[in-house]
Amino acid sequence: xxxxxxxxxxxxxxxxxxxxxxxxxxxxxxxxxxxxxxxxxxxxxxxxxxxxxxxxxxxxxxxxxxxxxxxxxxxxxxxxxxxxxxxxxxxxxxxxxxxxxxxxxxxxxxxxxxxxxxxxxxxxxxxxxxxxxxxxxxxxxxxxxxxxxxxxxxxxxxxxxxxxxx
Amino acid sequence: xxxxxxxxxxxxxxxxxxxxxxxxxxxxxxxxxxxxxxxxxxxxxxxxxxxxxxxxxxxxxxxxxxxxxxxxxxxxxxxxxxxxxxxxxxxxxxxxxxxxxxxxxxxxxxxxxxxxxxxxxxxxxxxxxxxxxxxxxxxxxxxxxxxxxxxxxxxxxxxxxxxxxxxxxxxxxxxxxxxxxxxxxxxxxxxxxxxxxxxxxxxxxxxxxxxxxxxxxxxxxxxxxxxxxxxxxxxxxxxxxxxxxxxxxxxxxxxxxx
Numbered sequence: 017x018x019x020x021x022x023x024x025x026x027x028x029x030x031x032x033x034x035x036x037x038x039x040x041x042x043x044x045x046x047x048x049x050x051x052x053x054x055x056x057x058x059x060x061x062x063x064x065x066x067x068x069x070x071x072x073x074x075x076x077x078x079x080x081x082x083x084x085x086x087x088x089x090x091x092x093x094x095x096x097x098x099x100x101x102x103x104x105x106x107x108x109x110x111x112x113x114x115x116x117x118x119x120x121x122x123x124x125x126x127x128x129x130x131x132x133x134x135x136x137x138x139x140x141x142x143x144x145x146x147x148x149x150x151x152x153x154x155x156x157x158x159x160x161x162x163x164x165x166x167x168x169x170x171x172x173x174x175x176x177x178x179x180x181x182x
Numbered sequence: 183x184x185x186x187x188x189x190x191x192x193x194x195x196x197x198x199x200x201x202x203x204x205x206x207x208x209x210x211x212x213x214x215x216x217x218x219x220x221x222x223x224x225x226x227x228x229x230x231x232x233x234x235x236x237x238x239x240x241x242x243x244x245x246x247x248x249x250x251x252x253x254x255x256x257x258x259x260x261x262x263x264x265x266x267x268x269x270x271x272x273x274x275x276x277x278x279x280x281x282x283x284x285x286x287x288x289x290x291x292x293x294x295x296x297x298x299x300x301x302x303x304x305x306x307x308x309x310x311x312x313x314x315x316x317x318x319x320x321x322x323x324x325x326x327x328x329x330x331x332x333x334x335x336x337x338x339x340x341x342x343x344x345x346x347x348x349x350x351x352x353x354x355x356x357x358x359x360x361x362x363x364x365x366x367x368x369x370x371x372x373x374x375x376x377x378x379x380x381x382x383x384x385x386x387x388x389x390x391x392x393x394x395x396x397x398x399x400x401x402x403x404x405x406x407x408x409x410x411x412x413x414x415x416x417x418x419x420x421x422x423x424x425x426x427x428x429x430x431x432x433x434x435x436x437x438x439x440x
Contacts, residue, residue: 023193
């Protein structure tokens with residue numbers, strides 16, 4: 017009886033451990049901290065660090081965009097939160113926006129982050145109710161960033177300098 | 183120790199400890215630590231190490247280190263066969279990752295050492311040797327490769343080039359040494375590799391040739407010994423038989439009534 021029990025425990029343990037090894041190779045975490053994060057994502061217990069997110073938002077409102085993104089990176093290390101990714105995209109938009117011309121490199125990163133936010137909110141359209149923001153949906157933000165990257169005849173319009181940053 | 187305790191311990195070793203050791207070796211065999219960022223890098227087994235693992239397992243079967251036919255048998259229950267299949271699967275991947283752990287990452291050294299491993303394992307397919315000797319030979323093979331990769335070649339990646347780099351650069355003046363260098367990994371990689379190899383060789387040493395052999399009574403052990411004796415090369419077999427005969431005669435002489 018005990019022999020049989022050990023056998024079944026051995027089978028269960030081996031399968032579980034083998035699954036862990038395969039998962040580690042597939043996920044390829046770069047540090048022990050990342051192992052923990054990815055494990056919590058896989059287990060469905062992943063949560064954004066609210067305090068860090070709020071600290072990042074404060075920096076964002078003070079126009080410290082790079083520092084804000086650094087806080088959000090720590091708040092959402094797995095980049096699994098649509099709302100955080102939306103703010104990251106917004107920070108790229110505001111930092112890259114220029115009255116005469118936009119910073120294409122930052123806008124491109126903004127598009128990536130906006131797309132990530134859209135992908136993470138595939139079930140329902142993402143809408144962020146924040147009175148400090150003028151764009152509230154990820155689709156609208158992506159369109160705004162994409163429009164900033166597109167080259168059109170409208171770019172030569174001198175009245176462009178009077179447009180407003182959103 | 184009672185027979186019951188012994189049986190429990192053997193079952194724990196066979197069904198829990200061995201798969202754990204082999205899976206840990208499989209996990210650690212592909213782990214590297216990047217030199218600059220200290221980030222973990224997981225290197226899955228490349229094709230060449232899978233081929234080497236197949237050759238090594240075939241060698242285990244020939245050297246009777248593992249008797250696959252007795253590990254997986256129609257006479258056993260389904261659960262036991264599943265458990266044994268998992269252990270053997272873990273052994274295969276641990277073997278592949280053990281090779282992965284000691285093969286240089288890139289360049290000429292990788293080509294040379296892979297060819298060396300392939301040649302050695304292929305040659306050994308046609309030799310006769312027992313399980314113990316095979317285990318010693320494998321430990322030596324892995325030990326040599328470990329020293330080459332983690333002691334000699336890692337010296338090439340050391341800051342300032344390392345002593346081997348300076349030695350090779352002065353010996354091969356004017357010849358490019360770029361083909362010797364691979365991606366730079368931190369010293370911790372060597373420790374991880376050492377631990378993986380120790381677990382792998384330790385697991386092999388604990389692995390019984392056949393699960394049935396563990397429960398053999400005295401008569402069964404004698405049969406095993408006779409079988410092992412048959413596998414020895416002629417000269418060694420004659421030597422063992424001669425020694426046994428001499429000891430038997432001595433014992434007989436000692437107790438002979440005068």
